[in-house]
Amino acid sequence: MIKNVASPLSDKEIEGLRSGDRVLVTGIIYTARDAAHKRMVEALDRGEGLPFDIKGQTIYYTGPSPPRPGRVIGSAGPTTSSRMDLYTPRLIEEGLRGMIGKGGRSPEVKEAMKRYRAIYFAAIGGAGALLSSSIENSEVIAYEDLGAEAIRLLEVKDFPAIVANDIHGGDIYEEGRAIYRRKVV
Amino acid sequence: MIRDIGAETITKTVARLFQEANFDLGEDVLDSLGRALEAEESPLGRDVLEQILENARIAKEERIPLCQDCGTAVVFLEVGQDVHITGENLYAAIEEGVRKGYEEGFLRKSIVTRPFSSRTNTNDNTPPVIHTRITDGDRLRIRVMPKGGGSENTIHLAMLKPSEGRRGIVEFVVRVVEEVGGNPCPPTIVGIGIGGTAEKAMTMAKEALLRKVGEPNPEPEVAELEAEILKRVNDLGIGPQGLGGRITALAVHAEVFPTHIASLPVAVNLQCHSARHKEAVL
Secondary structure (H helix, E strand, C coil), rough: EEEEEEEEECCHHHHHCCCCEEEEEEEEEEEHHHHHHHHHHHHHHHCCCCCCCCCCCCEEEECCCCCCCCCCCCCCCEEEEEHHHHHHHHHHHCCCCCEEEEECCHHHHHHHHHHHHCEECCCCCCCCHHHCCCCCEEEEECCCHHHCCEEEEEEEEEEEEEECCCCCCCCHHHHHHHHHCCCCC | EHHHHEEEHHHHHHHHHHHHHCCCHHHHHHHHHHHHHHHCCHHHHHHHHHHHHHHHHHHHHHCCCCCCCCCCCEEEEECCCCEECCCCCHHHHHHHHHHHHHCCCCCCCCEEECCCCCCEECCCCCCCEEEEECCCCCCEEEEEEECCCCHHHCHHHEEEEEEHHHHHHHHHHHHHHHHHCCCCCCCEEEEEEEEEEEHHHHHHHHHHHHHCCCCCCCHHHHHHCCCCCHHHHHCCCHHHHHHHCCCCCCEEEEEEEEEEECEEEEEEEEEEECCCCEECCC
């Protein structure tokens, strides 16, 4: 079964999601990766605000390739989430509720997710051409000088992902591996 | 007899190859992914593999990069010693080809200068990383490999003790694959360089990734090692994208080279499922 999820995310929606669920995300998401995360957390450290209201929002870890003329966006798949782990608990404290990326997260991120009730989705790494077809609009809203790493507001429709970490402690990276692991004899 | 090759021809070829590599996944990779789909037991894993195959179809038809990470431009050159490059310097010609290919193809430019300070994007994906070998004859073989950052970040090197031997190699490679889990975008191709010096092992591990997927090393004892490591890696259960499953790696490719009496270097270079490379012989 595939669940439809609206972003920004509601408490009720997050509550109902379990690791391993296949979802289609529709609504607004923001892109940010390494350089944008560093800048956002540095801004918070200086007591400044973030370039967008992060409360309830979803961040997609991606740096898209340039669009061909007439297209909304280029290839736009997820990058490795663990590089954002250092900055993520801080953003979750500020109100971030959803993340889309690939690969496992640190214990600190998982703890923050449980505490502040945030959810982490895995999208398929290396499927940027396919995923770009679910992106209907893209607009750079901050840090334009970062190019591919700028913060973009994306409107997505039926963006395919899998719940990787839920607020109940579920973790598909651990659970999936446990099912298919074969002991060495 | 000395044979002339014009620098502009090299530039044009490099520009074309990097675009083709980013849009058009090789038949060997597609076949291997197709077999993985048949063998995979995990429903999520099968779903992932289906989407990866669909992604390849869209990328080819619409000339959209297979992955937004269009890589560091890695180039392996085999220069026949009877080749004479006319016009620009060979490396300058390749660099110009990278610049042209990434611009024309709407490929992402991912290279930054000053890695630990300003990290400023060069905006044309240069400089490339070029490996050169001088060979017999009057041909120039150019193999290009856009190498993604996510998989490159999972590379490991071990300088094992000779006493650790074959078993030490197997355990090290399996441990690396286990540790990095879903990060290098499995199913991967596991490139291994054994012997030489540290940097020789690293280069072999990368070059091994250019082999046709699943083609065994011609030396039987190396081919056996590849088969054993592949089985062990696929027993880890990591699966496509790390979400659990039978297919963690599509293949293991190992290369070996003589080494020092004190040493047993082993390098592991994981290639994501988007195993992009193209070649031309001029």
